[in-house]
Amino acid sequence: MSETRYTKDHEYIRVEGDVGTVGITDFAQKQLGDVVFVELPQAGKAVAKGAEAAVVESVKAASEVYAPVSGEVVDVNSAIEGQPGLVNEDPSGKGWFLKLKITNKAELADLMDEAAYNSFVSSCS
Amino acid sequence: MADGSHTLPLAVTPLNALHRAAGARMVPFAGYDMPVQYPDGILAEHLHTRAQAGLFDVSHMGQAFLSGANVIARFETLVPGDIAALAQGGIRYTQLLNDEGGILDDMMVTRLSDDRLFLVVNAACKNQDFAHIARALPDLKLDVLDTRALLALQGPVAASVLSMLLPGVELMPFMSAKNFTHAGVELYISRSGYTGEDGYEISVPDAQAESFAQSLLADARVKWIGLGARDSLRLEAGLCLYGHDIDTTTTPIEGDLIWSISKRRRADGGFPGAARVQQHISVGAPRKRVGLALDGKAPAREGADIADSTGAIVGRVTSGGFAPSLQKPIAMGYVDAAHAAVGTELNLIVRGKPLPAHVVAFPFVPTRYYRGK
Known part of the structure; x- marks a missing residue:
């Protein structure tokens, strides 16, 4: 059973057990436009909640992808390094960025659930 | 692309409603509400322009006639471009310079006749450019065309598309201009652009801008292209974006624009900051x-x-x-x-x-x- 939580910076984290899959939301990829480059961290890197975990660049600009919660990077999606367009085509599926082993699951409570995120997004646009 | 003029209401071009109907994402640019991209996105728009034809709304740019006795020699006192060497209808890319040889703006100048020029300047600079020209050349008449839109049609099939509406445009050489009449309306057509492709810029009265754009878009080979792809296209073509790649602190020589200054003007000078520009030419910038x-x-x-x-x-x-x-x-x-x-x-x-x-x-x-x- 998985549960997905969202940040105000438009990252998602899909939690299964102790591991969360992190990516950017459909709203975020639409705002960015065509993604042409991603920079992913090394597996094993520890990231603090809110710290830069990856970089995503569209034709227009570079943006940071922040860690929604603290954890250790246990896997990265190297497919999006070769095919950055996957982030646009399937942000919540094949366009994921990294998997985090979550240090403190209590931090998830600070994030939005899907309903809260959807209403947050409607207030952004 | 924000320009800092957020306290002022944004101006709109006569094509604003068409952009919105096409699903454009609008952004503030040089005081105007402009399309940065359409639903296809910047990559697709860019590649479409290189493969077929892209239509750009560049109505925010400044257009003006400058006329009067000796207009060519007089205008050459402000720019290093060789306007005297242009044939009638010829277009030159040049720069308005300050007294240090720094670039106030870059622009296109068309020699319409011996006593009349057509100027197209950058949107963000147009008010100061026109004020500068009027102040420096009070003996001439500057008519700012603030009721004409400007469209750019760019790409390898631009000539094929436009010649269906305006037979004869396909024969114009690059960097030349000519007037055409379409449905009773006078259009100022330049074979020019800023994408590295063949193409045209079309000055059309505001009232006819929408219908003329629609007649171009009726051709399946033509798509709207936003500011995002305009930027990536000009970058690939190696062309400068004013305020970024050139500004008042750069001379045309530092800006690698020496190709836009003829042998005569390099030798004779006679433009603002000529001594510094000539020094950059002779000993290197x-x-x-x-x-x-x-x-x-x-x-x-x-x-x-x-x-x-x-x-x-x-x-x-x-x-x-x-x-x-x-x-x-x-x-x-x-x-x-x-x-x-x-x-x-x-x-x-x-x-x-x-x-x-x-x-x-x-x-x-x-x-x-x-x-x-």
């Missing part, structure tokens, strides 16, 4: 705008430092991004003269990391201007 090809996949953006192999900072990126036609990142920037030769290996510093790059000649993508048969 201390720095130069260069093209930069990155070896890796990460783009470098405006503001990135440029370092030599020892790590010393030797310049700065002024424009950079992903080149859709090349599928790799490119940039341009200023480096000191010792590092400006084609082939020089440099590092662009992005997020603290050196990205290997080397100096290349402009343009990044070959231009395909129509020179006539």
